[in-house]
Amino acid sequence: MILPKLVTEKFILLNQKSNSKKNVLELISSYLQKEIKIKKDTVFENLYAREKLGTTALGNGVALPHARIDSLKTTQTLLLQLASGIDFDAVDGKKVDVIFVLLVPNVNSDNHVKMLAEIATILDNKQTVKKIRKAKKTQEIISILNSSQN
Incomplete structure (x- = not known):
C-alpha cells in the first residue's frame, strides 16, 4: 500500500474552520505554499479547475480534491478534518x-490513479x-489510516 508512506503528521490538519469549498481550497493552497514552497495560486487554480469538471465529493461527508501539477516534484497529500x-x-x-x-x-499519472483508488x-x-x-x-489519524490498510 502506498498511503502510509504519504501521510505524515505535518500534513494532517484537525478541527479546521472553513465556510465554503472555495475557502477550503484557499486554506489548502496557503498551507502547502508555506510547507512545501509551491505557489498557492498554482495549487488553488489546479484544484479549482478539477472541481469545475465535477465535484470530488465522494459522499458520506468526504471529499477527495486532487490535481496534477507540472511544477510539483513529489506526490503530496493533505488531510483536513473540518x-x-x-x-x-x-x-x-x-x-x-x-x-x-x-x-x-x-x-506521474499511472500512480495518480492507483493512489486515488x-x-x-x-x-x-x-x-x-x-x-x-x-x-x-494527528497521531490518531495515522493509526486509523494504517489500521484501515490491513
Missing part, C-alpha cells in the same frame, strides 16, 4: 467535513471516516 461541514456539491447532498487532498507531478477505498469505509471525524490528535 470543525463543521461545508457544501461541496456532493451527490448525496451531505456537507463535507473530511477532506483528503492528493497532488501529483504531471509525469486506494484513498477512495479507505474513505468509503464509514467506520474509518467516523474515527477520522472523532480524532483529536
Whole structure:
C-alpha cells in the first residue's frame, strides 16, 4: 500500500474552520505554499479547475480534491478534518467535513490513479471516516489510516 508512506503528521490538519469549498481550497493552497514552497495560486487554480469538471465529493461527508501539477516534484497529500461541514456539491447532498487532498507531478499519472483508488477505498469505509471525524490528535489519524490498510 502506498498511503502510509504519504501521510505524515505535518500534513494532517484537525478541527479546521472553513465556510465554503472555495475557502477550503484557499486554506489548502496557503498551507502547502508555506510547507512545501509551491505557489498557492498554482495549487488553488489546479484544484479549482478539477472541481469545475465535477465535484470530488465522494459522499458520506468526504471529499477527495486532487490535481496534477507540472511544477510539483513529489506526490503530496493533505488531510483536513473540518470543525463543521461545508457544501461541496456532493451527490448525496451531505456537507463535507473530511477532506483528503492528493497532488501529483504531471509525469506521474499511472500512480495518480492507483493512489486515488486506494484513498477512495479507505474513505468509503464509514467506520474509518467516523474515527477520522472523532480524532483529536494527528497521531490518531495515522493509526486509523494504517489500521484501515490491513
